[in-house]
Amino acid sequence: MATSPGSDIAFASQKSMPSENLRTKKLPLSxxxxxxxxxxxxxxxxxxxxxxxxxxxxxxxxxxxxxxxxxxxxxxxxxxxxxxxxxxxxxxxxxxxxxxxxxxxxxxxxxxxxxxxxxxxxxxxxxxxxxxxxxxxxxxxxxxxxxxxxxxxxxxxxxxxxxxxxxxxxxxxxxxxxxxxxxxxxxxxxxxxxxxxxxxxxxxxxxxxxxxxxxxxxxxxxxxxxxxxxxxxxxxxxxxxKASVTCTISMAANGNQNAKLTEPNLKDWPGVQSRGCFFLEDDGETVSHQYRLHMAQRSTVHLTIKPLNLSQVEGKLSPWSSVDTALYILKENEDQVDPQLVCFTDLQHREGFGWTGELTPGLYRLLPSTSGCRLRKERTPEPEEAQLVCRDDAGDLFLTQAFKAALSDVFDVIDLDGNGFLSLEEYNFFELRTSGEKCGEEAWLLCREHFDTKKNELTRQGFMDLHLMEANDREGDPCDLWVTLRAMGYNRALELKEACPFVIDLHAERCKPRLKAVRMEASRGQLEKATCQSVLLQGEARAMDGYENVLVHTRSWDFRITSVIENKSDNKVIIHINNELSKNCVNNRGLNVFAVEVAPQSSMVCQHVMPLNEHQEWVHHCVYSLISS
Structure with missing residues (x-):
């Protein structure tokens, strides 16, 4: 967002251009x-x-x-x-x-x-x-x-x-x-x-x-x-x-109908809801909102996460509704070091997945996760660029209907509490994502003076006017507007292709839970560790023949299969993975054959596998071979 020429509005930060490696084309290597x-x-x-x-x-x-x-x-x-x-x-x-x-x-x-x-x-x-x-x-x-x-x-x-x-x-x-x-x-x-x-x-x-x-x-x-x-x-x-292990798992179409999350009677249970979003970075890594949960007393909790449907058409789901969404819950310790994995939303619940169980009093971290099997970088040619702004007969700029529809969806995504307004805290998540900077209190006061707000929060119309002002600042040049849209996951045709909005619902039987988005980043280390923990605890382990210190752990849910390589030896190992005999499967690496390196005395997530067509039977057949150690 930028300041209009001649105005005294200091509110807004310049949208930074994409990184140099995106803007500068390198010559082909000799x-x-x-x-x-x-x-x-x-x-x-x-x-x-x-x-x-x-x-x-x-x-x-x-x-x-x-x-x-x-x-x-x-x-x-x-x-x-x-x-x-x-x-x-x-x-x-x-x-x-x-x-x-x-x-x-x-x-x-x-x-x-x-x-x-x-x-x-x-x-x-x-x-x-x-x-x-x-x-x-x-x-x-x-x-x-x-x-x-x-x-x-x-x-x-x-x-x-x-x-x-x-x-x-x-x-x-x-x-x-x-x-x-x-x-x-x-x-x-x-x-x-x-x-x-x-x-x-x-x-x-x-x-x-x-x-x-x-x-x-x-x-x-x-x-x-x-x-x-x-x-x-x-x-x-x-x-x-040097050794190999073969894993074959056959899965029925649409999963096991018995493995559904039973929802308790939530009529009298206090609840809280928060939205968030998965964003794909240029390197394929996923960034998302992360949350802190406070439980005042021990209570049974019902927790779900699912894609946020933004479609305005009755009965029609948004294109990203098939993206898998999951949530890891970790209990924070007093020293704030090494939070412990408590649970994982592993049972299907309507369009998403959930968990019901008991939580003790204290603070928890909630780490949203998606496997990457269905939320991946676009490899198709860029579509024709949509028009964002036009001029009327008087020469004044206005936002096109397509752009306004996209901005309306962006508004719904960053409106984390879903109340129809943007607080400064919510708006700053948007600013950090699109410009890398926060909006200060003084600039927010100026925003209230020049754009439509209600109870110190920005309205949908105010959000639209703010972007119209940005278009006017650039005399109709949509470059900065595209920076915003691309950061939010939109392609040139104004299709949300590289992001997946989600919504978290949490109900507690005995107390009012407090849920708050605290940051937006890639939780790679914590998420990797939590995923490994869940698979090592509940998955099936197979050791390499003659190499008992190198194990393949596999855990299957109705919606996903995850494998973890555990290397207990004092040397790094390289594992060759071959999925060529799998049927109706897609994995997060996008390759049927690949190799991974596992450091000494460590574990790493090798791959996530999901059905390509969930309405058909799928068979995961994988050969894990130890190449070197």
């Missing part, structure tokens, strides 16, 4: 720059810093694995001679230039040599003899890892076509995971790696990285790779897929 970015991402998967050197054969092997190579022992020995003490990042880049990734076609061609029946399969007995008796021999344990991989072994036969697909997908996803981690860590992105920075200067395309003398000792004329050698690929995969 092939050379992509290569070094990939090298950088892979190196940081294995090492904490570019200043660390590779100091052993095992470290070199691991780094090459993460880079999608499948080095044999012979290959490793070429780069790590008896005279080698260490290799640095520049050396690593030189090796990756020489050791090209194996293509799927090369792998298939090499496996066909062992396919005596030419039917896409190799008998386990033949595979065992080949891998343990010839060339670089694999151990029986490594061979067993290969022939026990789910989905590619059956009836004593090895499906090498599926294996090749698995191998190529795993390599690609590991690199993608490394790149994503690098992109979100600005500190690592700015690190200097050997002779290269992320922002590479213009250079002669013919220029190449100068390797150290210990690398030059190897003849470039020598064949330096095992491309097309199935043994190297199988050996690499055996060491990647």
């Amino acid at each position: 092939e050379e720059e992509v290569f070094y970015m990939n090298c950088r991402a892979v190196y940081l998967t294995v090492f904490k810093s570019s200043l660390e050197n590779i100091i052993s054969k095992d470290q070199l092997y691991l780094a090459l694995q993460h880079a999608g190579r499948n080095p044999s022992q012979k290959t490793i020995d070429k780069y790590w001679t008896p005279q080698t003490a260490k290799l640095n990042f520049d050396d690593f880049c030189v090796i990756l230039r020489k050791e090209k990734p194996t293509s799927k076609a090369e792998l298939l061609k090499s496996f066909k040599q062992l396919d005596v029946n030419d039917d896409g399969y190799i008998l386990h007995t033949d595979l065992y003899k080949f891998l343990t008796k010839r060339g670089e021999k694999m151990t029986p344990e490594e061979v067993n890892t290969i022939i026990n991989l789910p989905n590619i072994n059956a009836d004593g036969k090895f499906d090498y076509i599926k294996f090749c697909k698995l191998y190529m997908t795993t390599s690609g996803q590991c690199l993608k995971t490394a790149l994503e981690r690098l992109q979100v860590d600005s500190k690592q992105r700015r690190q200097q790696f050997g002779s290269h920075m992320e922002e590479l200067p213009a250079r002669d395309p013919s220029s190449v990285l100068k390797p150290s003398p210990r690398i030059l000792r190897n003849s470039d004329q020598e064949t330096l790779s095992n491309r097309g050698d199935p043994r190297a690929s199988l050996l690499s995969t055996a060491r990647k897929f």
Whole structure:
């Protein structure tokens, strides 16, 4: 909101433009720059810093694995001679230039040599003899890892076509995971790696990285790779897929009709209601209102959360009504540290979900949550831009009907108590979201003088006039108005696509509960911990074969399946997830195959899964494989 020229209204803050990375288009990276970015991402998967050197054969092997190579022992020995003490990042880049990734076609061609029946399969007995008796021999344990991989072994036969697909997908996803981690860590992105920075200067395309003398000792004329050698690929995969766990859950259409929340007779129960909203950030993270609840005495409580329907058409639901909404309730301690999970709205209640139980006196945090399965960034082309303001015959500006309808819905979303007016506190949640600044008491007094208010609160008409004033301040330029709309989740066609308003209803049997929105932010850490707690406490746990310290916990509700990876070991682990055999499912990551890294002695939410069409049966089939530890 901005001040009209010549007026004395100091109320309103300038709407800040979107971040530079949204406004500035970067030139496409050259092939050379992509290569070094990939090298950088892979190196940081294995090492904490570019200043660390590779100091052993095992470290070199691991780094090459993460880079999608499948080095044999012979290959490793070429780069790590008896005279080698260490290799640095520049050396690593030189090796990756020489050791090209194996293509799927090369792998298939090499496996066909062992396919005596030419039917896409190799008998386990033949595979065992080949891998343990010839060339670089694999151990029986490594061979067993290969022939026990789910989905590619059956009836004593090895499906090498599926294996090749698995191998190529795993390599690609590991690199993608490394790149994503690098992109979100600005500190690592700015690190200097050997002779290269992320922002590479213009250079002669013919220029190449100068390797150290210990690398030059190897003849470039020598064949330096095992491309097309199935043994190297199988050996690499055996060491990647150290263990696996398969989870299959079949869910009926529309969930279990018996798993509904029974609503008590609320006629004489004091209640409170508050609205809020999930907003998608540019990086895909979700921001929402968070709440504090005060219970004066012990009481049975009935709590629900559901999408807020803003449709003006009788019987028609808003487009976001299918977004899943949930609420975690945490009990605050006196020291305000580490609040304890009390409950989670896990039973269906009309359009939303709820919980009924007893709460003791004290303060509670309420953390709204949505899985991200159905509230996701738009990937479709931007629609044609709607018109926000027009001029009448006299040349005066006015808001279009479409824009006024959108502003009316925005008003309903930020009117947290639903009383039809905006308090200063409610308005400031809106300002923080759209401009990053708060409106002070003095500016609010000026607002009361110039816009329609009632009992110190801004009316709907006042909210409209305020935006008309902003349009006049910019002489009809809608740029700042679009900043507001985009921050509130609207696309260029004035459709609410990247936000989901919700409403919380809370009733207590013995006392009047007090519920207040206290902040609007991403509760990533707290929410992650609360989700992990709920799944670890009530989900089904499966340990990786031979790795009892790495467990997959899965909990299923009628509306969602959540899996958590628990790593009790002292080393980080990388888990490969394959959902390709699932049916009628969508997950929050938007990928059927991906990899996640779990820190030592920690747990992390691996994925949320929901039905793509809730009116049809859905089957979640997932293979979790331990890649490295």
